[in-house]
Amino acid sequence: MAEAAKVLEWVNESEGLGLVLQHALVGGAAIDAHGSALPAETFAICEKADAILLGAVGGPKWDKLPPADRPEKGGLLEIRKRLDLFGNLRPAILYPQLAGASSLKPELVSGLDILIVRELTGGIYFGQPRGIRELENGEREGYNTYVYNESQIRRIGKVAFELAQKRGGRLCSVDKANVLEVTMLWREVMDEMAKDYPDVELSHMYVDNAAMQLIRAPKQFDVVVTGNMFGDILSDAAAMLTGSIGMLPSASLDVNGRGMYEPCHGSAPDIAGQNKANPLATILSVAMMLRYSLNEPAAAQRIEDAVSTVLDQGFRTADIFSEGNNLVGTVEMGDAVIAAL
Amino acid sequence: MAEAAKVLEWVNESEGLGLVLQHALVGGAAIDAHGSALPAETFAICEKADAILLGAVGGPKWDKLPPADRPEKGGLLEIRKRLDLFGNLRPAILYPQLAGASSLKPELVSGLDILIVRELTGGIYFGQPRGIRELENGEREGYNTYVYNESQIRRIGKVAFELAQKRGGRLCSVDKANVLEVTMLWREVMDEMAKDYPDVELSHMYVDNAAMQLIRAPKQFDVVVTGNMFGDILSDAAAMLTGSIGMLPSASLDVNGRGMYEPCHGSAPDIAGQNKANPLATILSVAMMLRYSLNEPAAAQRIEDAVSTVLDQGFRTADIFSEGNNLVGTVEMGDAVIAAL
Ligand SMILES: CC(C)[C@H](C(=O)O)[C@@H](O)C(=O)O
Ligand SMILES: CC(C)[C@H](C(=O)O)[C@@H](O)C(=O)O
Numbered sequence: 001m002a003e004a005a006k007v008l009e010w011v012n013e014s015e016g017l018g019l020v021l022q023h024a025l026v027g028g029a030a031i032d033a034h035g036s037a038l039p040a041e042t043f044a045i046c047e048k049a050d051a052i053l054l055g056a057v058g059g060p061k062w063d064k065l066p067p068a069d070r071p072e073k074g075g076l077l078e079i080r081k082r083l084d085l086f087g088n089l090r091p092a093i094l095y096p097q098l099a100g101a102s103s104l105k106p107e108l109v110s111g112l113d114i115l116i117v118r119e120l121t122g123g124i125y126f127g128q129p130r131g132i133r134e135l136e137n138g139e140r141e142g143y144n145t146y147v148y149n150e151s152q153i154r155r156i157g158k159v160a161f162e163l164a165q166k167r168g169g170r171l172c173s174v175d176k177a178n179v180l181e182v183t184m185l186w187r188e189v190m191d192e193m194a195k196d197y198p199d200v201e202l203s204h205m206y207v208d209n210a211a212m213q214l215i216r217a218p219k220q221f222d223v224v225v226t227g228n229m230f231g232d233i234l235s236d237a238a239a240m241l242t243g244s245i246g247m248l249p250s251a252s253l254d255v256n257g258r259g260m261y262e263p264c265h266g267s268a269p270d271i272a273g274q275n276k277a278n279p280l281a282t283i284l285s286v287a288m289m290l291r292y293s294l295n296e297p298a299a300a301q302r303i304e305d306a307v308s309t310v311l312d313q314g315f316r317t318a319d320i321f322s323e324g325n326n327l328v329g330t331v332e333m334g335d336a337v338i339a340a341l
Numbered sequence: 342m343a344e345a346a347k348v349l350e351w352v353n354e355s356e357g358l359g360l361v362l363q364h365a366l367v368g369g370a371a372i373d374a375h376g377s378a379l380p381a382e383t384f385a386i387c388e389k390a391d392a393i394l395l396g397a398v399g400g401p402k403w404d405k406l407p408p409a410d411r412p413e414k415g416g417l418l419e420i421r422k423r424l425d426l427f428g429n430l431r432p433a434i435l436y437p438q439l440a441g442a443s444s445l446k447p448e449l450v451s452g453l454d455i456l457i458v459r460e461l462t463g464g465i466y467f468g469q470p471r472g473i474r475e476l477e478n479g480e481r482e483g484y485n486t487y488v489y490n491e492s493q494i495r496r497i498g499k500v501a502f503e504l505a506q507k508r509g510g511r512l513c514s515v516d517k518a519n520v521l522e523v524t525m526l527w528r529e530v531m532d533e534m535a536k537d538y539p540d541v542e543l544s545h546m547y548v549d550n551a552a553m554q555l556i557r558a559p560k561q562f563d564v565v566v567t568g569n570m571f572g573d574i575l576s577d578a579a580a581m582l583t584g585s586i587g588m589l590p591s592a593s594l595d596v597n598g599r600g601m602y603e604p605c606h607g608s609a610p611d612i613a614g615q616n617k618a619n620p621l622a623t624i625l626s627v628a629m630m631l632r633y634s635l636n637e638p639a640a641a642q643r644i645e646d647a648v649s650t651v652l653d654q655g656f657r658t659a660d661i662f663s664e665g666n667n668l669v670g671t672v673e674m675g676d677a678v679i680a681a682l
Contacts, residue, residue: 103445132522139490146486178399180466207574209607215582
């Protein structure tokens with residue numbers, strides 16, 4: 001986050017964007033400092049902001065807290081829900097400079113460019129009732145509810161269909177309609193909506209098959225739309241296909257396009273604070289933010305070009321390192337981007 | 342299925358096993374012939390059998406039926422549930438002869454041998470309440486319930502811990518305990534059980550991370566245990582890693598080890614009846630059945646060796662074909678296995 005803020009401030013000044021960057025704590029850091037994963041002050045700042053840049057949250061240190069108080073539920077999911085950031089865009093793009101970093105054979109992933117559109121404020125993540133209860137025989141039972149209504153499906157469908165129009169014109173909706181009623185409704189609504197988007201070719205795929213197809217032939221996909229839980233799983237798989245999950249940004253948008261931007265990767269507590277993490281996903285999240293929420297496409301492009309330049313120059317953090325390149329730490333990578341800018 | 346039955350009959354006669362093979366319809370074929378995906382007669386035969394060999398069900402022809410009547414829910418899930426076949430074993434093994442068929446780079450998958458243990462009769466597949474209802478504002482809402490009690494978790498845990506003991510001694514339990522209460526209970530129970538298996542090293546992984554790790558470094562896994570829905574997704578992904586999902590059998594066992602055996606792959610309606618499908622997964626399911634339910638390990642081994650022989654001889658159905666081998670159809674592959682036997 002420090003490197004991304006550095007890049008943002010640099011672009012802000014050199015391009016005279018007039019952005020005001022405010023800092024606020026969330027997740028584990030906020031719990032440690034204020035006893036809450038989402039302090040009122042943090043939320044107030046987020047609510048007034050034109051866009052939010054978020055660092056990944058979570059770690060073993062806070063895993064023993066009651067679920068609702070942990071960084072994930074108490075911080076991240078709470079902001080998503082309270083600001084109604086239902087439209088989660090997760091690109092999986094293979095950077096040509098990193099082609100060798102993929103687990104997959106080069107011919108299967110070269111040129112890969114998938115966009116996963118994940119519903120982010122509904123589904124089983126937020127469904128009620130939920131909890132752990134005691135049964136009559138004394139044993140416990142855990143339960144969650146996977147639920148979507150038609151308007152929820154429709155509004156994420158709209159995001160996905162419109163993005164498909166701007167991209168390759170193909171939309172694959174992923175569900176488990178052979179088993180789960182909630183996804184039967186999902187499929188039905190997507191089919192209805194398809195009539196309004198004659199220029200988009202809609203297909204359906206079961207989630208188990210989608211997981212297989214992502215591995216077998218990922219380039220068959222253009223835009224994928226799915227619910228919160230399946231989107232969580234498939235977007236991580238898709239990102240990993242590129243071999244550079246440390247490179248991938250994401251956006252979470254409300255109906256007005258106001259958004260929160262964060263790396264696709266997690267908080268990697270095992271390497272936190274060791275100057276090892278790859279800052280490029282968060283730096284590219286800044287670019288995405290400038291483009292989607294702050295209407296500064298030129299500044300966004302400059303950052304993206306700078307990232308491409310540092311890759312060309314051979315700068316690599318450990319996660320994307322390969323023989324013959326220049327292994328650098330988090331700070332040095334941030335500096336390299338500024339230098340390229 | 343015809344080829345697998347052929348192999349079973351051949352082994353039965355030549356080894357004098359004294360098995361009686363009864364045929365019964367299930368899924369789409371049963372709907373067409375008897376108007377039900379699981380006719381009473383079929384279920385009666387299954388109930389009395391020592392083991393069941395099942396052909397994959399489902400296809401577009403029956404997708405417009407009410408969900409409960411379709412091949413998947415009305416046939417497959419119904420047998421699993423009524424016979425309480427809760428323990429689903431799905432191996433993902435790379436056949437050395439097919440190493441080139443994997444999407445992954447050879448060094449990442451050579452020697453791959455993972456066993457996914459999936460809970461098969463609980464979780465969101467069977468949770469109540471479920472359905473599609475009309476809300477007060479007139480729109481519809483779909484809902485399902487993801488639920489597990491302690492005994493359900495414990496009995497699948499037992500299967501997984503015991504298998505880990507017999508294999509590499511490592512068990513990875515996959516959940517989404519940072520979001521879903523039902524999987525918080527799952528994790529807690531697995532942790533408790535671990536105390537009774539000091540020779541097994543238990544780890545936990547979030548499902549999104551598991552999907553990534555399967556792609557990044559699949560050989561880190563030995564036995565994986567997870568719920569019905571996550572198991573559906575991850576076992577398909579794991580199978581696809583081997584590049585030969587047409588080769589992988591599966592077992593679904595009750596508490597007494599009585600079981601149903603089926604290929605990991607689906608019914609592939611696009612090639613059904615065209616003499617193109619790979620029969621080896623079903624043939625290997627016969628071997629698994631002989632070993633786990635019918636106590637005929639020698640016969641099982643003979644079949645497995647025969648499959649290895651036909652691969653050595655270069656016989657390949659289209660799904661596993663590569664240059665320089667001998668492309669054959671379903672029937673020819675079955676014949677080749679018999680010849681090798
Ligand atoms: C940290 C976790 C709650 C979160 C999620 O499951 O949504 C993360 O995995 C993500 O994908 O952003
Ligand atoms: C056909 C379908 C209902 C089934 C499942 O989801 O369990 C299949 O995908 C499987 O994995 O056996």
